[in-house]
Amino acid sequence: MRIVVGITGASGSIYGYSLVRTLSELGVDTYVVATKMGAQVMQFECGVKIEELKKYATLLDNQNLFASVASGSFLTDGMVIVPCSMNTLGGIANGVGDTLLSRTASVVLKEQRKLIIVTRETPLHLIHLENMTQLTRAGAMIMPAAPGFYHRPTEIWELVNFMVARILDSFGIEHELLARWGEKEGSR
Incomplete structure (x- = not known):
């Protein structure tokens, strides 16, 4: 899987960081594209430099439109943008592909592969919602970073793992990040 x-x-770079580490642990071939602000927010929120992700994935330059992931002939199982800013969401929804991240999202859509957009912004205004609707119509899945609480989390990592688990589920990737609804408590 790729x-x-x-x-x-x-905000919410902890979701992206945790997803990349988990994909690596599960043996998934992973490519990471971060915006300049994405790298800065990860450093601020997690204390992690974006270069650290090279331990877990292939890190690509967001300005390199010659990168393999910018082409539909480079086969992937899809893309997750986590977290996705409203600025990036708006650009992708309106066909802007001027960075590697937005170009790759556009390629994933045109190739009808899975595109998951994990939004974190709140509250939302009408333009945000219309952009989400437009992307959903184009084939993307909008997944707000809104973890459930039925698993009775007591630590932040349980909330993060809930969202990472939902992303993995969407790709059909097996994991043991959390107990599923109806499973015995403590079976995680």
């Missing part, structure tokens, strides 16, 4: 992970400047 997945591209986009990381933008929205």
Whole structure:
């Protein structure tokens, strides 16, 4: 399996960081494209420099439109943008592909591969919602970073793992990040 992970400047970079590490642990061939603000927010929120992700994935330059993931002939199982800023979401929804991240998202859509957009912004205004609707119509899945609480989390990592698990589920990737609804408690 091969997945591209986009990381933008929205708050919530812990989701992207955790996803990349988990994909690596599960043996998934992972490519990471981060915006400049995405790298800065990850450093600020997680204390992690974007270069650290080279331990877990192939890190690509967001300005390099010659990168393999910018072409539909480079086969992937899809892309996750986590977290996705409203600026990036708006650009992708309106066909702007001027960076590697937005170009790759456009390629994933045109090739009818899986595109998951994990939004974190709140509250949302009408233009945000219309952009999400437009992307959903184009084939993307909008997945707000809104973890559930039925698994009774007691630590932040349980909330993060909930969202990472939902992303993995969407790609059909097996994992043991959390107990599923109806499973015995403590079976995680």
